[in-house]
Amino acid sequence: MTEEELRSRLPAPIAARVQSLKVAEGKVTAILDASGLDAAARESLESATRDTLAQAEGVREVRVATIADRPQRRIVAIGSGKGGVGKSTLTANLAVALARAGHKVGIVDADIYGPSQPRLLDNESERPVAEGDKLVPVASKWGVPVLSMGHLVDPGRAITWRGPMAGRALGQLIDANWGDTDLLLVDLPPGTGDVQITMLQKFKPAGAVIVSTPQDLALIDATRAMQMFEAGGVPVLGLVENMAGYVCPHCGETSDPFGSGGAEAEAESKGIPFLGRIPLALTIREASDAGAPPAASEGGQGDAFRAIADRLAQRLAEGAA
Numbered sequence: 001m002t003e004e005e006l007r008s009r010l011p012a013p014i015a016a017r018v019q020s021l022k023v024a025e026g027k028v029t030a031i032l033d034a035s036g037l038d039a040a041a042r043e044s045l046e047s048a049t050r051d052t053l054a055q056a057e058g059v060r061e062v063r064v065a066t067i068a069d070r071p072q073r074r075i076v077a078i079g080s081g082k083g084g085v086g087k088s089t090l091t092a093n094l095a096v097a098l099a100r101a102g103h104k105v106g107i108v109d110a111d112i113y114g115p116s117q118p119r120l121l122d123n124e125s126e127r128p129v130a131e132g133d134k135l136v137p138v139a140s141k142w143g144v145p146v147l148s149m150g151h152l153v154d155p156g157r158a159i160t161w162r163g164p165m166a167g168r169a170l171g172q173l174i175d176a177n178w179g180d181t182d183l184l185l186v187d188l189p190p191g192t193g194d195v196q197i198t199m200l201q202k203f204k205p206a207g208a209v210i211v212s213t214p215q216d217l218a219l220i221d222a223t224r225a226m227q228m229f230e231a232g233g234v235p236v237l238g239l240v241e242n243m244a245g246y247v248c249p250h251c252g253e254t255s256d257p258f259g260s261g262g263a264e265a266e267a268e269s270k271g272i273p274f275l276g277r278i279p280l281a282l283t284i285r286e287a288s289d290a291g292a293p294p295a296a297s298e299g300g301q302g303d304a305f306r307a308i309a310d311r312l313a314q315r316l317a318e319g320a321a
Helices: 003-009 039-054 087-100 163-174 194-202 216-231 262-270 282-289 302-317
Strands: 018-024 027-033 061-067 074-079 105-109 129-131 134-136 146-148 183-187 207-212 236-241 274-277
Touching: 003 018, 003 039, 027 039, 039 061, 074 087, 074 216, 074 302, 087 105, 087 183, 087 207, 087 282, 087 302, 105 163, 163 194, 194 216, 207 216, 207 262, 207 302, 216 236, 216 262, 236 262, 236 302, 262 274, 274 302
Parallel strands: 027 061, 074 183, 074 207, 105 146, 105 183, 207 236, 236 274
Antiparallel strands: 018 027, 129 134
16 A cells, blocks of 8 residues: 555544655554644544554554654743742732733742742642653643642742752753743742752743842842843843832822832833832732732732733843843
8 A cells, every 4th residue: 555545544634744654564654743732632643543554454563653843932030139029929920911911821930949839829739740751730720830849849848958959950840841831931039049040051041030129128139130140141121120119008198118119210220121010019918828810810900910911021022032
């Protein structure tokens, strides 16, 4: 039986995926394009192809292989020089806002010692599975897959690893089976230590977003984070000012416990974009603790996160990264 005759036996959806079909001495080798298919669909495709071709006259053996285009996945690091500035909350809400806008986005919780994403995305009880030697990210009801050390250790358990172990853990989280995800937001730990260095050396991000509160002490550390990325050849896509302005729920008066405009002024002085500011709001804290990112809802505090996500997407589309 000729190669064309074998191809004609295949159902149209399978035939459309045939990249190569060879037959020699009763042995058939088929190579199929499995782009866009998950593991179960690939297995079904291979099985159906093998069963159909095996029924052809004169065929003694069928070998099926699949290939798929690897997505051009970009990494954006979300960093800060200081802890407690709301970096993880921003990461979760940016991811949710980008996903709602149609982007295929995932989160790597690289804060090995203080993972927050499982709580923020309300999937603390979930555990990742492995396919071969790669982890499969944990799904969330917000449409954002995530991998975190918080999914691999018992809640509340302290992780006491030295730098090299943390670096290897980061590698496993990033080099996972992310499927068709084309944008990874990496929630980095505060500072400029081993995890950040591993990120720059092994998984060079397309760009970085720096988070800071308006106060001088936080901005000093944010500047160090910017310098680290610039030294590593990673463009800073923009600066976000968090906890900017507090509206009293009783009298409606706005106050600025951490100052006002400091991050925007710093961005201007450094010549980098200012992506926007997030207010200091009780509703953001309550929603975050409940695993319900404000960006998942219309209006309210979610608007600020969506505006920043839109500016970030625009920066990426313009080729800033």
